[in-house]
Amino acid sequence: MTAETKRYDIIVVGGGNAGLCAAVTAAETGARVAILESAPKTYRGGNSRHTRNFRCMHEGPLSVLTGSYGEDEYFEDLMLVTKGVTDETLARLTIRTSEECLPWMESQGVRFQPSLSGTLSLSRTNAFFLGGGKALVNAYYNRCEDLGIDVYYDAEVRHVHVEGDRFSHCDVTIDGESLRLEGRAVVLASGGFQADLDWLTRAWGPAAANFLIRGTPYNRGVVLKDMLDQGAESVGDPTQCHAVAIDGRAPKFDGGIVTRLDCVPFSVVVNQNGDRFYDEGEDVWPKRYAIWGRLVAAQPDQVGYSIIDSKSIDLFMPSVFPPIVADTLEGLAQQLGISGDKLTRTVERFNAACRPGNFHPTEKDGLATSGLEPAKTNWARPIDTPPYYGYSLRPGVTFTYLGLKVSPDAQVQTAQGPLANVWAAGEIMAGSILGQGYLAGFGMTIGTVFGRIAGREAAAHVA
DSSP states (O other), X not given: OOOEEEEEEEEEEOOXXXXXXXXXXXXXXXXXXXXXXXXXXXXXXGGGGGOOEEEOOBXXXXXXXXXXXXXXXXXXXXXXXXXXXXOHHHHXXXXXXXXXXXXXXXXXXXXXXXXXXXXXXXXXXXXXXXXXXXXXXXXXXXHHHHHTOEEESSEEEEEEEEETTEEEEEEEEETTEEEXXXXXXXXXXXXXXXXXXXXXXXXXXXXXXXXXXXXXXXXXXXXXXXXXXXXXXXXXXXXOEXXXXXXXXXXXXXXXXXXXXXXXXXXXXXXXXXXXXXXXXXXXXXXXXXXXXXXXXXXXXXXXXXXXXXXXXXXXXXXXXXXXXXXXXXXXHHHHTSOHHHHHHHHHHHHHHBOOOOOOTTSOOOOOBSSOSSOOOSSOOOOOSSXXXXXXXXXXXXXXXXXXXXXTTOEEEETTEEEEEEEEXXXXXXXXXXXXXXXXXXXXXXXXXXHHHHHHHHHHHHO
């Protein structure tokens, strides 16, 4: 049976933030555009529906953002979390271009909430979506409808046909029916491979069986693998990912942003043996929270426990699941399933190493332990005021960093040179910029910047 054939100027594979930005940008030039979204309509938007904010450079107050956040400071923040594992050209391009993106987003119907203050310390650097990521996704889909973009849901792309240096068509299955979509250009924005547990286990080993997939279950890396098999150049490490420490009670898939825990800076974190294993006070949470997924992944059974007392319970955003609570450390340990004697000794050693000083919960305060390994370098206050609270932590993978190598114009590269009419944006190419670590809101920045670039370049090609 011959598959039905449909023809477009530009096909966008993926219906999250990057793909939507590409589709809208291209359609505004008059190009005929189709979006292939692997999720059903209810779950459209990929990981973007779980996001909250967009990290944006600005030389002065901009929309809801306060003060200024220049290119060099932004780049230094990125270098801090990636430890230099980044493509500086692409990174600085992303940072510089972000300033023009925020007004463009507003022009497409995306709304932002008033600037935030308090524990996140983000009012100057990050603009938060009014209604969260789902509202952003819905705004873009409304815009797609206005522009006459065809959206196919439950669209499983089986193969992206590349002959020589040119894309010709996609083979797609929708509700069991085969469809052939021909295009003069294609934008690949279908995310990483985190929901393919076999692939994740091949990269990480057996430990990956205990990971929780915080992101969408529809990012299985099918298009990524297809392109790599056809000679597209890869970038990034398959073991590197956006992995945060999330509530151990979260679902296996799609728990999203609400499963994140922000209590680590005000706690001591121990493993199953009751031992501390890293500096909980290394930096303010937006810059350091994404390292904790990998840290917990390296512990026995890939689990950790955050222990706080009543002095700190109101210093971070409330958790979606209530904390475990007890009047004694021994009672708390029993409920968490770890040794009460060992936890008590660990906390007593920590408390003895704490020193007097001024505590400032919203900024690095230098209130550090003395003579303790590992040290806690900020916010080190004794855990000594009952009741005591605890959370189990597990690695929550949002997206993986193995991806396609692209040029500054978002063009997909091969060993022989660029593909003439293939562009990529979002998580499928973010490993060029995020070699490791993560910076809050930066994934949305990469997707928005490179989505717009890919849409613009694809439209210019077909014109």
